Amino acid sequence: MTTRVDAYQFLEAVKQGSTARVKRNYLPVLTGVLIRRVNAHVEVVSTNLEQVARGTCPAIDRDVLGEETWGIVLPGNPHDLPIFAWLKALELKKPKMKDGEWKFEALTLELLPRIQTLKIQCGRITATFKGIDAQEFPVIPEEK
Numbered sequence: 001m002t003t004r005v006d007a008y009q010f011l012e013a014v015k016q017g018s019t020a021r022v023k024r025n026y027l028p029v030l031t032g033v034l035i036r037r038v039n040a041h042v043e044v045v046s047t048n049l050e051q052v053a054r055g056t057c058p059a060i061d062r063d064v065l066g067e068e069t070w071g072i073v074l075p076g077n078p079h080d081l082p083i084f085a086w087l088k089a090l091e092l093k094k095p096k097m098k099d100g101e102w103k104f105e106a107l108t109l110e111l112l113p114r115i116q117t118l119k120i121q122c123g124r125i126t127a128t129f130k131g132i133d134a135q136e137f138p139v140i141p142e143e144k
Contacts, residue, residue, distance in 0.1 A: 001070045001113065003037050007105040007122055008094050009057035010042065011087040017044030017055030018081050028075045033083070034137045035109075035118065036071030042109065045140055052140055060106060070111045071134030072118050083120075086127050 014033065022030040034045040037059070044055040074083050095104035110119040118129045 001037070001068065001111040003042060003068075003109045004060040004106050005042055005057050005109065006060065006095060007087070007090065007107040008092045010107050010109075011084075011090075011092050013042065013044045013055030013057040014081070014084050014087060015055065017053050018046050018076075018084060020048050020051045020053035021046035021076060021081070022048045023076075023078045029073050029132055029136045029138075031077065032073050032075035032132070033081065034071060034073050034134060034140075035083075036069065036134060037109075037111075038069055045137075047138055047140060049138060070113070071137075072111055072116065072131040073134055073137050074118060074129050074131045083118075083129055086120075090122055090125070 018033050021033060025031055030048065032046070034043075036043050036045070041056050041058045046053050074081070076082065090105075092105060097103075105122060108121040110121075111117075112119060116131045116133060118131055120127050120129070
């Protein structure tokens with residue numbers, strides 16, 4: 001279960017989608033974000049059970065796999081969201097048009113469901129984030 005996305009757009013999706021998370025809670029699932037692949041995009045969702053925040057970014061065109069879906073919850077801590085800190089440390093830049101083509105850094109997101117881990121690769125840099133089963137995340141109504 002692998003998906004490729006523009007790294008900067010994914011950073012922005014995580015930033016936007018993590019705004020409703022609860023910083024201190026006895027339920028670890030509410031301190032983090034749900035990252036899920038739905039059709040041709042990746043969605044980042046957080047909630048405090050009263051509000052919902054969403055961020056999305058499209059999958060890279062040649063990677064669009066139609067109906068593939070997967071999800072994982074990456075827990076946070078009171079000070080930061082580890083995936084957001086890692087993405088910021090990469091110092092990603094906005095995509096630029098060069099010679100008639102968009103130039104951007106690609107991230108490869110690979111879900112390892114048997115061990116509930118999200119492996120992310122950007123060039124030669126790889127990180128793994130332990131997660132919680134996406135079914136543990138509260139049911140969020142779809143946007144209309």
